[in-house]
Amino acid sequence: MADLILDIRNLKIEATAYPPGEPPQDIVIVDGVSLTLEKGKVLGLIGESGAGKSTIGLSAMSYGRGGVRLTGGEVRLGGQEIRAAGPRALRAIRGDRVTYVAQSAAAAFNPAKRLMDQVIETSLQHGLSTRAEAEKRAVMLFAKLGLPNPESFGNRYPHQVSGGQLQRAMTAMALCPKPDLVIFDEPTTALDVTTQIDVLAAIKEAIRDTGVAALYITHDLAVVAQVSDDILVLRHGKMVEKGSADQIINAPREAYTKALVSVRQIEHPAKPATSPVVLSVDHVTARYRGTHFDVLKDVTVELRQGQTLAVVGESGSGKSTLARVITGLLPPRSGRIRFDGRDLTPAFANRTRDDLRELQMIYQMADVAMNPRHTVGTIIGRPLEFYFGLKGEGKRRRVQELLDEIEMGKGFIDRYPAELSGGQKQRVCIARALAAKPKLIICDEVTSALDPLVADGILKLLLNLQKVEGVAYLFITHDLATVKAIADSIAVMYRGEVVRYGTKTEVLAPPFDDYTDLLLSSVPEMRLGWLEEVIAHRRMEAAGN
Amino acid sequence: MHPVLKLVTQRVALGILLLLAVSVLIFAGTQILPGDVAQAILGQQATPQALANLRAQMGLNQPAYIRYFQWLFGVLHGDLGKSLANGQDIATEIGGRLANTLFLAGVSAAIIAPLSVLLGLVSALYEGRWPDKVLSAITLATVSLPEFLLGYILMFFLAVEYPIAPSVSTVFDSMSFWEKLHAVTLPVMVLVLVSVGHTMRMTRAAILNVMQSAYIETAELKGLRPFRIIWRHAFPNAISPIVNVLMVDLAYLVVGVVVTEVVFVYPGMGQYLVDHVAKRDVPVVQAVGLIFAAVYIGLNVVADVVSILANPRLRHPK
Amino acid sequence: MTRIPLSALIGLAITAAYFLAAIFAPLIAPYGFADVVGGVWDPSSAKFLLGTDSIGRDLLSRMIYGGRTTIAIATAATVLSFTTGSILGFTAAVIGGWVDQVLSRTVDLLMSIPSLIFALVVLSVMPVTVVTLILVMGLLDSTRVFRLARAVAVDITVMDFVEAARLRGEGRMWIIFREILPNALSPLVAEMGMRFIFQVLLLSTLSFLGLGVQPPMADWGGIVKSNKDGIVYGIPAALYPAIAIALLAISVNLVADWVLTRTSSLKGGRGG
Numbered sequence A: 001m002a003d004l005i006l007d008i009r010n011l012k013i014e015a016t017a018y019p020p021g022e023p024p025q026d027i028v029i030v031d032g033v034s035l036t037l038e039k040g041k042v043l044g045l046i047g048e049s050g051a052g053k054s055t056i057g058l059s060a061m062s063y064g065r066g067g068v069r070l071t072g073g074e075v076r077l078g079g080q081e082i083r084a085a086g087p088r089a090l091r092a093i094r095g096d097r098v099t100y101v102a103q104s105a106a107a108a109f110n111p112a113k114r115l116m117d118q119v120i121e122t123s124l125q126h127g128l129s130t131r132a133e134a135e136k137r138a139v140m141l142f143a144k145l146g147l148p149n150p151e152s153f154g155n156r157y158p159h160q161v162s163g164g165q166l167q168r169a170m171t172a173m174a175l176c177p178k179p180d181l182v183i184f185d186e187p188t189t190a191l192d193v194t195t196q197i198d199v200l201a202a203i204k205e206a207i208r209d210t211g212v213a214a215l216y217i218t219h220d221l222a223v224v225a226q227v228s229d230d231i232l233v234l235r236h237g238k239m240v241e242k243g244s245a246d247q248i249i250n251a252p253r254e255a256y257t258k259a260l261v262s263v264r265q266i267e268h269p270a271k272p273a274t275s276p277v278v279l280s281v282d283h284v285t286a287r288y289r290g291t292h293f294d295v296l297k298d299v300t301v302e303l304r305q306g307q308t309l310a311v312v313g314e315s316g317s318g319k320s321t322l323a324r325v326i327t328g329l330l331p332p333r334s335g336r337i338r339f340d341g342r343d344l345t346p347a348f349a350n351r352t353r354d355d356l357r358e359l360q361m362i363y364q365m366a367d368v369a370m371n372p373r374h375t376v377g378t379i380i381g382r383p384l385e386f387y388f389g390l391k392g393e394g395k396r397r398r399v400q401e402l403l404d405e406i407e408m409g410k411g412f413i414d415r416y417p418a419e420l421s422g423g424q425k426q427r428v429c430i431a432r433a434l435a436a437k438p439k440l441i442i443c444d445e446v447t448s449a450l451d452p453l454v455a456d457g458i459l460k461l462l463l464n465l466q467k468v469e470g471v472a473y474l475f476i477t478h479d480l481a482t483v484k485a486i487a488d489s490i491a492v493m494y495r496g497e498v499v500r501y502g503t504k505t506e507v508l509a510p511p512f513d514d515y516t517d518l519l520l521s522s523v524p525e526m527r528l529g530w531l532e533e534v535i536a537h538r539r540m541e542a543a544g545n
Numbered sequence B: 001m002h003p004v005l006k007l008v009t010q011r012v013a014l015g016i017l018l019l020l021a022v023s024v025l026i027f028a029g030t031q032i033l034p035g036d037v038a039q040a041i042l043g044q045q046a047t048p049q050a051l052a053n054l055r056a057q058m059g060l061n062q063p064a065y066i067r068y069f070q071w072l073f074g075v076l077h078g079d080l081g082k083s084l085a086n087g088q089d090i091a092t093e094i095g096g097r098l099a100n101t102l103f104l105a106g107v108s109a110a111i112i113a114p115l116s117v118l119l120g121l122v123s124a125l126y127e128g129r130w131p132d133k134v135l136s137a138i139t140l141a142t143v144s145l146p147e148f149l150l151g152y153i154l155m156f157f158l159a160v161e162y163p164i165a166p167s168v169s170t171v172f173d174s175m176s177f178w179e180k181l182h183a184v185t186l187p188v189m190v191l192v193l194v195s196v197g198h199t200m201r202m203t204r205a206a207i208l209n210v211m212q213s214a215y216i217e218t219a220e221l222k223g224l225r226p227f228r229i230i231w232r233h234a235f236p237n238a239i240s241p242i243v244n245v246l247m248v249d250l251a252y253l254v255v256g257v258v259v260t261e262v263v264f265v266y267p268g269m270g271q272y273l274v275d276h277v278a279k280r281d282v283p284v285v286q287a288v289g290l291i292f293a294a295v296y297i298g299l300n301v302v303a304d305v306v307s308i309l310a311n312p313r314l315r316h317p318k
Numbered sequence C: 001m002t003r004i005p006l007s008a009l010i011g012l013a014i015t016a017a018y019f020l021a022a023i024f025a026p027l028i029a030p031y032g033f034a035d036v037v038g039g040v041w042d043p044s045s046a047k048f049l050l051g052t053d054s055i056g057r058d059l060l061s062r063m064i065y066g067g068r069t070t071i072a073i074a075t076a077a078t079v080l081s082f083t084t085g086s087i088l089g090f091t092a093a094v095i096g097g098w099v100d101q102v103l104s105r106t107v108d109l110l111m112s113i114p115s116l117i118f119a120l121v122v123l124s125v126m127p128v129t130v131v132t133l134i135l136v137m138g139l140l141d142s143t144r145v146f147r148l149a150r151a152v153a154v155d156i157t158v159m160d161f162v163e164a165a166r167l168r169g170e171g172r173m174w175i176i177f178r179e180i181l182p183n184a185l186s187p188l189v190a191e192m193g194m195r196f197i198f199q200v201l202l203l204s205t206l207s208f209l210g211l212g213v214q215p216p217m218a219d220w221g222g223i224v225k226s227n228k229d230g231i232v233y234g235i236p237a238a239l240y241p242a243i244a245i246a247l248l249a250i251s252v253n254l255v256a257d258w259v260l261t262r263t264s265s266l267k268g269g270r271g272g
Helices: A053-059 A087-093 A115-125 A131-144 A163-175 A193-210 A221-227 A245-250 A255-261 A319-327 A353-358 A376-388 A392-405 A422-435 A452-469 A480-486 A514-522 A530-544 B003-031 B037-042 B048-058 B064-076 B090-125 B130-143 B147-161 B177-183 B185-211 B214-221 B226-263 B269-278 B282-310 C006-023 C059-095 C097-111 C115-123 C130-157 C160-168 C172-208 C220-233 C236-267
Strands: A004-017 A025-038 A042-046 A069-077 A098-101 A181-185 A213-218 A230-235 A238-244 A277-286 A296-304 A308-312 A334-339 A359-362 A440-444 A472-477 A489-494 A497-503
Touching: A004 A053, A004 A213, A025 A053, A025 A069, A025 A213, A025 A238, A042 A053, A042 A221, A053 A181, A053 A213, A098 A163, A098 B214, A115 A131, A115 A163, A131 A163, A131 A193, A163 A181, A163 A193, A193 A221, A193 A514, A193 A530, A213 A221, A221 A230, A221 A245, A221 A530, A230 A245, A230 A255, A238 A245, A238 A255, A245 A255, A255 A452, A277 A319, A277 A472, A296 A308, A296 A319, A296 A334, A296 A472, A296 A489, A296 A497, A308 A319, A308 A480, A319 A359, A319 A440, A319 A472, A353 A359, A353 A376, A359 A422, A376 A392, A376 A422, A376 C160, A392 A422, A422 A452, A452 A472, A452 A480, A472 A480, A489 A514, A497 A514, A514 A530, B003 B064, B003 B282, B003 C097, B003 C115, B064 B282, B090 B130, B090 B185, B090 B226, B090 B269, B090 B282, B130 B185, B130 C236, B147 B185, B147 B226, B147 C172, B147 C220, B147 C236, B177 B185, B185 B226, B214 B226, B226 B269, B226 B282, B226 C115, B226 C172, B269 B282, B269 C115, B282 C115, C006 C059, C006 C236, C059 C097, C059 C130, C059 C172, C059 C220, C059 C236, C097 C130, C115 C130, C115 C172, C130 C172, C160 C172, C172 C220, C172 C236, C220 C236
Parallel strands: A042 A213, A042 A230, A098 A181, A181 A213, A308 A472, A308 A489, A359 A440, A440 A472
Antiparallel strands: A004 A025, A004 A069, A230 A238, A277 A296, A277 A334, A489 A497
């Protein structure tokens, strides 16, 4: 087959692990993976963290990151075996025939050099074209990728442009030397959802117009469905399922793939607004010390007992600041906060112990939310001891009850956080919050750092606990799927203001304001052709106006 | 004003402010602690009457802050006062010694800077392999020894057992540059040995830190030659931390110089300071202490200015 | 974590031997430290293992007693610098605000003069006694401990688990001793080794310059000072302290390295 660009057969990849206090040992991180990629096609690699997808992607350049070794199988690039090729042969391939787009373009660009010099460097160093030709092509690519002022864009330094623009510039850098194959490694994961859709569309168009083959690596099945012809599902370094994008999305065969497709489809009918109000935020305005603009502007929301208010917004919307104001970490400039029928003192240090107890918080990064030197028993037991004076056997019994409630069972009480998985850590944090018998728990992006299936488990647990304990949640998130799954009412925030607020059904039903419309329509949907529809729709609207 | 200029001005102003504060500290350190200059001159057995006379004669009865401003005013006009021990004008006495000390420190710095950067580069390139391990073992040994001991070890072997250099580093004004250079062979070796270890380790760490950046991986994935990766991608980003380390370590030479001069009886500032500390000659100690502190602070300011200038975010603001 | 690497074991053993020799010096040393028992610079023999010094005292006994003095003063100075430095450093990090500003700027000021120069300035007016030495060495060095302790504590105070403890209503004592200290201990212990060595070097240097331990008491720097004139006659008496100091420094370094790697391997918190 002349058109076969990449042919990986039975690939095995190993790394050396250095467990503390033990001799180093070799571990297999990818085993028995085979894939093929034809000219002009896009293959999506999908899997959760630790699935080995980036490692497989880089193997197409015969590159092992941080001591990772390609120990078995074949990697054929245009018929040439490169897995065991020498450094000189690999230098000739890298940058010339295969190029790479990293997840964080902000880190992948050299801060000390102008963008243009970096974009055309490969073409010049591999002797592919003259400087003038390369610069011309770069400007053409800048324009195609929708970068502002393509003629002068390259004169800037990386820190002078935004994250979304850098990601496009990196795509231009990858396409500039006219490679056969581009590896996209989570190129939109670090972006806000409204930025992601534009970058995604730009990448897709650029792939189509230049006719390169691409490996598209991501953890988000809805994203990969928009750009790929074929999809390969990976788990723990092994292949789970391989098929066309249509088959994987619409007719998955394996149980794991089915779970991935149906993720975030938790149904949760909104509860009627009958119970008494537990928290009311009343015209709150706040700014950080030493700054000159308000990060929260006149915010007013309410939350009823036993219900969930989802506060949704992108980075910089002020949603996490709202949590800091309610917890008393950042006293507001004006406005007041009422909790359970009484006024809350602005600064947490002056609040009563009961106020502190009844208002608990769960963090995004469970890793740093627990003291690594305390055992699970100490972490959950401390609020019991601190608020209720429980000690000894009584405390231990209650900790075990809480562990049962978060579905973790026996054997965890004496472990340290480092010995738990990501999902287990977040569960322990939930148990610690529950231990205080709170009326309200503020959940700050609690599922964002977790893999989709694990996140689903946490959301289901939170919903169950709400039924049993009658606790209210203020749920802060950037992820609309999570909002749909858990909220009774929703507040959409944009640049410090609440732009839309009401019950779930009200907020998610048209007519929309401009921002909510943009936000809702930017969330990738788990179906083919979604991206084209949205882009076409937006162009039509733009033309119509 | 361009932000870089603003930051540099701020840093220099801060340095001057720090130096002023240090002058207060040095003055206070020698004036307020138990036992004053008069006591120091006359000793513990002095009669109260003799003490009172001397105090009046030296102006010690005036409040401390007035004496401080008198001293500072003098210093700013090049008048460092007179030595208590021999009544000589301190500024005159220091002149030639300062030149000697700068010569010794300058020659050492001229060797330390390129050598430690080179060795740092080598051990970074061979990270974890034998050249790195050998260098790290040698430097661990040299940084574990105080300057004076290293001095005597070198003297024992290189001046006595296998004489290749003089054991006493006497220099005169009439000596030629090469004669002077030969005279300071051993002290320079001592200073190089004690400094290179630390500077090299820090350089190695700075380079390895840059080499682990994502943009170096990008460069590798572009299929660039290793030399180009180091020269065009790593070096521009490593220069600021390396210069910083170098300046801070050169500033630390100040301490090494004091001790090394005593070991090799070299007629410089360090020797002068130690002699007069033993004699409790406060004005000399103040003056020399201030000069050493000025050099130390000055080099630290240079280090900070270089990192400001090397930062692309500051040179090319948004 | 139960396995201690060989290098750290050797370091531990040698360091322990030094401290034992220091404690039991009168039992081990063959002669008194001030007794003139032989001729000037007698070579080493069965009677005097390391020979005699510039006025005929047994060098081995001088070395053992010298180690006792050096280690005792350096240990006292280290303890002083650690208690002062880490308590102030933690306080600055936890309270923040103007308390932090005042403490940090003072330390900046003290650190803008090299320790040795500052020590010389102070010792030019203070009576040189063991207590003065410990105070000057300990307080000057506490600035470095302060910086480290503050930096480590600031890194920890911004962690969510400390915020969680604050929001729970915990007092300052719990936050410092139960949340911060257990996480700050390892880097501080490793640094303690480095600071101890620094104190040994500083004390030896001061004694060598004649501004440290005063005769007839023996310490390693003083031994070099009194025997340095022998060097030009090929008499190595002044070099023995070099070996003693270097060996101690390297041993402590090996232990400190091990403590540090243990810390960093726990820091990730991901277990595998």
